[in-house]
Amino acid sequence: MEAASLSGVLSLSKLSGSNLRNSDYRFSRSIPRGRCVASVSRHSSEGSNDVDKPSSKALVISSSDSNTNYSALKGANLSCGSNQKRNVNLQTNCAVGVCTFGENVVESHAHVAEEKLGVLLLNLGGPETLNDVQPFLYNLFADPDIIRLPRLFKFLQRPLAKLISVLRAPKSKEGYAAIGGGSPLRKITDEQAHALRMALEAKNVCANVYVGMRYWYPFTEEAIEQIKRDRITKLVVLPLYPQFSISTTGSSIRVLQSIFREDAYLSRLPVSVILSWYQRQGYIRSMADLIEKELGRFPKPEEVMIFFSAHGVPVSYVEDAGDPYKDQMEECIYLIMQELKARGIGNDHKLAYQSRVGPVQWLKPYTDEVLVELGQKGVKSLLAVPISFVSEHIETLEEIDMEYKDLALESGIENWGRVPALGCTSSFITDLADAVVEALPSAQAMSTSRDTAEEAEYDPLNYLVKLFFGSILAFILLLTPKVLLAFRNHLF
Structure with a gap:
């Protein structure tokens, strides 16, 4: 994606x-x-x-x-x-x-x-076409800042990127097809x-x-x-x-x-x-302008929950690698809400994180889970705000506009709206x-x-041990039936 x-x-x-x-x-x-x-x-x-x-x-x-x-x-x-x-x-x-x-x-x-x-x-x-999806995913997963392998497992980066991109491409193509190809x-x-x-x-x-x-x-x-x-x-x-x-x-x-x-x-x-x-005032005011405009489309704007949905990151990024993303996101929401309050808009708001994958823990709360909870609590009107995006793309056009909208309506939310990305505002x-x-x-x-x-931490024995077990892991991954089938169908 x-x-x-x-x-x-x-x-x-x-x-x-x-x-x-x-x-x-x-x-x-x-x-x-x-x-x-x-x-x-x-x-x-x-x-x-x-x-x-x-x-x-x-x-x-x-x-x-x-x-x-x-x-x-x-x-x-x-x-x-x-x-x-x-x-x-x-x-x-x-x-x-x-x-x-x-x-x-x-x-x-x-x-x-x-x-x-x-x-x-x-x-x-x-990807600009459906044929671009798999190579685009490969480029994504080959990035060591995306799949964060230990230094001594770096030799697995490209094979794993090929494997994951092949396995994920069919599902991703469905998403891109839904927004026009x-x-x-x-x-x-x-x-x-x-x-x-x-x-x-x-x-x-x-x-x-x-x-x-x-x-x-x-x-x-x-x-x-x-x-x-x-x-x-x-x-x-x-x-x-x-x-x-x-x-x-x-x-x-x-x-x-x-x-x-x-x-x-x-x-x-x-x-x-x-x-x-x-934190820039121009950005904060531009976001507040869009939110204020979309609130005006609801029958009762004062009753609308402002729902900020940000792209998630794994918790390990924040806790182990010191990523400031969570702190900056929370401060960003605070500043936007302060700007809205200065305009006389005091709606309730909520921040959640979308687009998580895999078994690792990501920043919480999760967008899909919060939407269900809000519906159960009786929230009837909701305005989704894609806060980490300044351009429309698959996370806004497919994930929010389609998947999350359907989930919200199924959960009891009756009035749904979405703030557009800033684009060329x-x-x-x-x-x-x-x-x-x-x-x-x-x-x-x-x-x-x-x-x-990096050089100071180098330990030859440690390197050989990790290389041995890493090779076994790669061998096991490549021999699983699902992987073999995927490679046979998509690569050969």
Whole structure:
């Protein structure tokens, strides 16, 4: 499933166990105490290709492994400006923008005028035809941030990805067939890129806007190649995920770091990475606008339960790897409800998590279970809000609009509504443009340092033991009748 970036965790997550804590992407040492960028120059034009001069010191992200650990960033005790309304025990308060050192980051107009600016939008991508579904799923499950295997089991990543994609493809094809035969995500993201470029031009900022998908065309690697051909001299990376998660923004950043580390031009390119932006007032107000509009469609708007459905993540991501997704999601809901209350809208609300798969524990409560409970408690009117998505895709169009709607109506809920994804809503796009402008002064060449913890933990005997048992596991999996049948029918 597209955007079901976590749906490949399956029972294999159990193999990771405590390794989640030690095999990581430490956003760590390079994150200073700082503040969010507030002052920028609003003018730019194409010019010099000098990429050796970072305009200011910024958030630099260093990686050590294909897995992600956010615990170090949580402990950085960063602080933000006026956008922060509530902490919810989340120490990392500067998630709404790019954090900088405490020095003055105001740039001269002359320097900015020489820059050739680029903005890279990151998203997951989705199969555009039914024939694309199986290879798309393979790309998804081959991502080590999705199926998190211990380092010494990495040799199983691709065979397992092939196996899982083959087994899941028939069911996934049914879902995509139900929404027209493919994902609309690429088309919508291209439209958002165009709208963002126009919004930046309205702010006197000339920038090329690129789209890089993690698991389908146009891949992130393709976007980076175009950025090189265009000789971009400063880049803002903007993941289209409001809240940070290891499996979404984290995975995409890992790919960028890998690409930049191996390229002389890219390794010197000043880059600002916007890790998350769920606290931004423009985003909060845009969401509140959509909710307020949809509430008005109900016969009795004041009686409607506002039901936020977010994409789930395995509990191990939060508890073992330090993923801030749960905290950020809860704070996001709080801020939206505060905005609605300021408008005189005091409806009850509920947050639940959708799209779980496999036997491992995911964040609770689960959307399907809560819908049944609400119906049993006598809730008659419900407005579903797909809170972790800014584009329509299979999780909104099929999972929410079809599966969850049917379940809600069967459970006794009589009036159903759904808030559309933000898409190209003008206030939302304008706020993304503001975020880009605010991030520009903090661009700095990405860190290419590698962490040596992985090598320090290497134990030859441990490696041989795990290799032996891992090989047995792979052999057993590949010899099960269901797997053999699937491979015979789909691969040969």
